[in-house]
Amino acid sequence: MKFKGYRRADGSIGIRNHILVIPTVSCVNRVALDVASKTGAVTFMHPYGCTFDAEENTTTEDTFIGHGRHQNVGAVLVVSLGCETASARRIADAIAPSGKPVEMLVVQKAGGARSTRDAGIEIVRRLQEEIAGEPSDEGDVSELIVALECGSSDAFSGLTANPAVGEAADILVGAGGTVVLSEITEMVGAERVLWRRGKTDEIRQDLMKLIKEYEIELSMTTQDDSGVFISPGNIEGGLTTIEEKSLGCIYKAGTQPIVQIVKYGERPTEKGVVIMDTPGFDIASVTGKVAGGAHMVLFTTGKGTPTGSCIAPVLKISSNNDTFKALREDIDLSAGDVLEGTKSLKQVGEEIVELVLETANGKQAKAEYFNIQEFAIPNVSVVRKEVIHQKLAEQNDFRFQQP
């Protein structure tokens, strides 16, 4: 299975050739937006970039770097205010080794917002000429990293869209490709199944530890012991417990062994089924996987959502035909025929693989067409991390037990 893309200096292949404008702090969001909208470059709006929490600052910088280094990005313009905690210099220097042009503008040195915008537009136009070209390099599906995500799930997500994506994941992994499952919150309750999927004992135990961390965090977030960790929409849709939701969620990753666990925004080095440490919040989860080099995202949804990424196509797959009809603008494919008994999971899985290849070849996802570009990082903090690790140490006995 082949596609045409953009071969990068580091040997990787992109399926898009974006110029990305990175605002390093929310103070310069508007400048970045103006540059992008006047030139056709892409950018993202965010509330980050100035914090004294070391954990959050590092995660912010690393997520920006991951986006800049991404295979779908041909050139980068970093726009900085000048006094923020996220270091524009560190970000630009970390992107540069990927071999693409990286430019930087600092509002406090460039004469203000308007002057920076004008200088930015000039830089982007020059970069556009520099990297112009058709996608003429042949890529193989084994080079693709496909992220798996679900959001606004209903009771049918676990019966149609997620297992259909699982069929697609098996085909992609069978062809040598990589799929990335994340949202550790939605693995709580599915430990037994995931334990069986781990390729090595080390992976199994690391995964159980990671899931336990999220379970501890969940338990600390409620005042009472209601144990309700799914959204009101989930409950209305028929999901009863986090276990039920998790078991439906992990179907997305198919049946192949889990070969690696990566940190938030970290790029996988193994091929096959990879797990990334992200929270269940869709936007932060998609952002992390894209920062970690996902070329595109397969996003299953029950009730429908418009989510997109600035640099990677996010393909929406609905669990039922009603949502597909109601949100035609946002949803790329429906797995609802499985529910109506007119198609098998395998058939829909094959349709999804076809869509992956078309998208790799340049077909726009609906979220791309409508320019939907969400961006969020997880709610991280040094303090919270310490508390979770302390709790984890107190009840360390789970680690060596098969769930």
Place this chain on the structure above:
Amino acid sequence: MLEKTAIQIKESDHVATATVELLPAETVIVSGIGNGRPMKVEERIPRGHKIALRDIAAQEEILKYGEIIGVATQPISAGHWVHVHNCRGAKGRRFDATPAQQQGE
């Protein structure tokens, strides 16, 4: 009109998911691994919600996907609705809770 169906995923499952709203005294066809077995509906079950495929005792673990999704907090008879009012998850409970509380009292 088409037959009303509820999907059972694994042989060991205690519940099936209704693909349309089910009403008392109707017959639902249990599809999927259920192989089209007919079953009587005892209670209104909204679309996407779960119907008990057999009698479930209080404190019994409830299976879907062949895995535990929660524990019955009261006896549930076949044909009845299984949801937050009679099924409780065991995960993410407060760790200062007693072991009995963690298991749902």
